């Protein structure tokens with residue numbers, strides 16, 4: 001990492017690396033990682049910095065950090081006002097999703113068909129959490145969910161237990177059509193959080 005990295009972000013990465021070194025269980029790592037992410041997205045410097053990040057419209061993610069030693073990934077997403085998100089899962093990866101600017105709606109779904117047809121899925125929304133700056137949602141592998149934008153711009157930092165794009169396909173669900181299909185995740189745009 002560069003030596004002009006935003007200090008709050010550097011502390012976050014250092015803490016994650018310590019967690020990954022100390023713990024071997026993925027769920028435990030991600031529960032502790034969620035707590036570290038909560039501190040990051042509540043940090044005023046990080047929140048102010050996030051207002052300068054570019055939009056990720058068009059199924060993109062900013063790629064803030066790839067940990068070559070431990071395999072975790074840190075992304076960011078910046079939504080335009082009123083952006084509707086697709087219903088999806090993150091395959092076998094754990095994800096912690098932390099809002100750092102604006103407002104989002106974090107939706108969870110149950111799947112209740114018998115999974116006998118590869119292209120068919122019946123889902124229904126079971127909860128919606130209001131995500132304001134500082135709120136973190138920990139999403140387990142295969143959990144069906146969506147993040148919806150609010151009335152204004154919003155930004156979030158995402159911790160993934162492992163790389164998704166290029167390694168595994170994710171499910172995308174269409175609630176009204178009753179369909180599910182496999183697809184690649186967001187295009188990764190390398191982006192460094194520098195203090196200057």
Ligand SMILES: [Fe+2]
Pocket residue numbers: 088089090145146147
């Ligand atoms: Fe997601």
